[in-house]
Amino acid sequence: MKTPLSRFRLMAIICGVNLLLLCFAYLPAKYIFDLVENHKILIVVPIAHGYFYIAYILTVLQLGVQKRLKLYLMGLLILAGTIPFASFIAERKIVQKYS
Numbered sequence: 001m002k003t004p005l006s007r008f009r010l011m012a013i014i015c016g017v018n019l020l021l022l023c024f025a026y027l028p029a030k031y032i033f034d035l036v037e038n039h040k041i042l043i044v045v046p047i048a049h050g051y052f053y054i055a056y057i058l059t060v061l062q063l064g065v066q067k068r069l070k071l072y073l074m075g076l077l078i079l080a081g082t083i084p085f086a087s088f089i090a091e092r093k094i095v096q097k098y099s
Contacts, residue, residue, distance in 0.1 A: 014052055
């Protein structure tokens with residue numbers, strides 16, 4: 001059975017990778033190269049990020065309740081899902097502290 005910490009690790013990595021795809025692949029393709037209108041399949045990236053981010057928030061809340069994290073720390077972890085590379089850093093620090 002997976003623990004909330006292992007689920008958090010997985011969701012932080014998935015959300016982080018998807019955010020990097022969104023920021024460094026989808027947005028340049030849309031605004032610089034104007035590819036999104038011609039390739040409708042690219043719309044999957046922002047939609048997937050929305051679903052992954054919601055799952056990430058729920059995972060942070062579950063971990064916060066289980067580990068009795070302070071509200072500001074939970075808020076920072078949630079915010080880390082919106083900043084490129086921040087979810088990877090947050091994941092490392094939380095795993096080191098609570099493993």
